[in-house]
Amino acid sequence: MANKVSVLSGLQWGDEGKGKIVDLLSPEYDIVARYQGGANAGHTIVINGKKHVLHLIPSGIFTQGIICVIGNGTVLDLSALLEEIDLLKIEGIDPENRILISDNAHVIFPYHKIIDVINESEKNKIGTTKRGIGPAYFDKYARRGIRINDFYDETILFEKISNNIEFLKKTFASSAELNSLNADIVFGEAVKIFKNVSRFVSNTQVYLNSQIKNGKSILLEGAQGALLDVDFGTYPYITSSNPTSGGACTGTGIPPNKINDVIGIVKAYTTRVGEGPFPTELFDEAGKKIAQIGNEFGATTGRPRKCGWLDLVALRYACMIDGATELALTKSDVLSDFEYIFACTHYDINGKLTQEFPTNSNVLKTAKPVYKKFLGWKLSLSGISDFNKLDSAFKEYIKFIEDFVEVKIKYISTGPGRDEIIIR
Ligand code: IMP
Numbered sequence: 001m002a003n004k005v006s007v008l009s010g011l012q013w014g015d016e017g018k019g020k021i022v023d024l025l026s027p028e029y030d031i032v033a034r035y036q037g038g039a040n041a042g043h044t045i046v047i048n049g050k051k052h053v054l055h056l057i058p059s060g061i062f063t064q065g066i067i068c069v070i071g072n073g074t075v076l077d078l079s080a081l082l083e084e085i086d087l088l089k090i091e092g093i094d095p096e097n098r099i100l101i102s103d104n105a106h107v108i109f110p111y112h113k114i115i116d117v118i119n120e121s122e123k124n125k126i127g128t129t130k131r132g133i134g135p136a137y138f139d140k141y142a143r144r145g146i147r148i149n150d151f152y153d154e155t156i157l158f159e160k161i162s163n164n165i166e167f168l169k170k171t172f173a174s175s176a177e178l179n180s181l182n183a184d185i186v187f188g189e190a191v192k193i194f195k196n197v198s199r200f201v202s203n204t205q206v207y208l209n210s211q212i213k214n215g216k217s218i219l220l221e222g223a224q225g226a227l228l229d230v231d232f233g234t235y236p237y238i239t240s241s242n243p244t245s246g247g248a249c250t251g252t253g254i255p256p257n258k259i260n261d262v263i264g265i266v267k268a269y270t271t272r273v274g275e276g277p278f279p280t281e282l283f284d285e286a287g288k289k290i291a292q293i294g295n296e297f298g299a300t301t302g303r304p305r306k307c308g309w310l311d312l313v314a315l316r317y318a319c320m321i322d323g324a325t326e327l328a329l330t331k332s333d334v335l336s337d338f339e340y341i342f343a344c345t346h347y348d349i350n351g352k353l354t355q356e357f358p359t360n361s362n363v364l365k366t367a368k369p370v371y372k373k374f375l376g377w378k379l380s381l382s383g384i385s386d387f388n389k390l391d392s393a394f395k396e397y398i399k400f401i402e403d404f405v406e407v408k409i410k411y412i413s414t415g416p417g418r419d420e421i422i423i424r
Pocket of ligand 1: 240394
């Protein structure tokens with residue numbers, strides 16, 4: 001089979017179950033590369049009943065022989081990365097010669113996390129994960145960021161760190177925490193941690209492109225989801241990167257003409273953590289039931305996720321921006337016990353029906369969902385691997401989604417386990 005380069009990305013507000021699908025598809029690839037975000041992500045993989053949560057390392061790490069790349073588009077908390085590497089070792093996974101970290105990736109420093117917390121205490125709260133993600137990307141675009149390759153000249157590294165700290169002390173004069181930062185200590189700690197991960201550093205854009213030339217297949221793994229995209233999501237209630245497929249190119253250095261397909265991941269219902277509009281959010285027993293059965297708590301922060309019905313208006317928009325060529329539907333098993341299932345097909349905005357996803361969050365906040373009602377399938381999906389054996393009510397739900405978004409659902413996940421999957 002010819003080699004291929006695929007993007008895999010979330011089509012909602014994150015937590016679609018990307019980790020499981022990356023793990024499932026990994027054997028078809030030689031390399032899995034993360035292209036944006038940082039330790040704000042929490043990708044859950046269940047193997048032989050044991051749950052593993054990854055924040056930075058690509059979900060391909062559990063497939064033997066796969067090389068895992070952390071691309072230039074990510075922001076790296078080096079101590080979180082080191083912890084993750086150590087945890088993998090305890091779990092019996094040897095990361096040596098399996099991980100490559102881009103030397104162009106930006107580094108998250110302790111002051112980024114402090115600023116994240118300060119920003120979140122202000123009026124325009126976003127509900128971030130407080131992992132320093134936004135402030136690190138802020139520095140990147142303000143050209144004050146510190147990249148992995150800066151660690152190779154300690155004189156310049158120290159100068160950059162102390163300049164940044166000095167600047168922050170002036171800017172956030174009332175922050176005792178920032179004002180107590182000592183550049184020598186921040187520098188010393190960063191250098192110490194870096195020494196433990198420096199063996200993984202590489203020019204990953206050159207590596208990835210040379211591997212494509214050598215006929216290798218690459219899966220580009222997104223974190224978060226299209227509706228959290230800094231350009232196309234529900235701004236300002238977004239993350240500070242591009243989870244949509246375009247981000248896969250800028251976040252790895254792989255050009256667009258090398259991408260063969262885009263696998264969009266969508267949950268059979270919708271969840272959201274943090275602030276921001278969510279038209280199909282449920283405030284009733286159905287919402288509580290989804291949260292409970294779906295165990296909808298953040299894999300990184302443990303925060304309860306808000307739950308609601310599937311929003312097809314938003315999904316169609318996300319499929320368009322992502323250029324999704326096929327879909328994976330996850331967590332349909334969570335809806336197995338409902339008498340009726342609903343999916344939003346239109347928004348009612350000020351009495352006008354629309355199927356266009358509004359670009360302005362203030363407008364989206366006013367959107368009332370208009371639903372299509374489906375008969376529930378009232379049948380456990382567990383153990384089913386043949387699409388033809390599915391209940392007709394479930395098949396109808398699948399067909400309606402496919403017709404609405406005009407993309408085929410190729411994978412249907414029927415439970416958290418690696419093998420709980422229907423492939424069509
Ligand atoms: P940040 O990425 O920590 O800056 O948070 C910005 C927004 O993205 C907040 O609403 C977070 O809850 C959300 N977010 C960030 N990472 C994830 C994720 O992995 N899953 C779901 N939501 C996320």
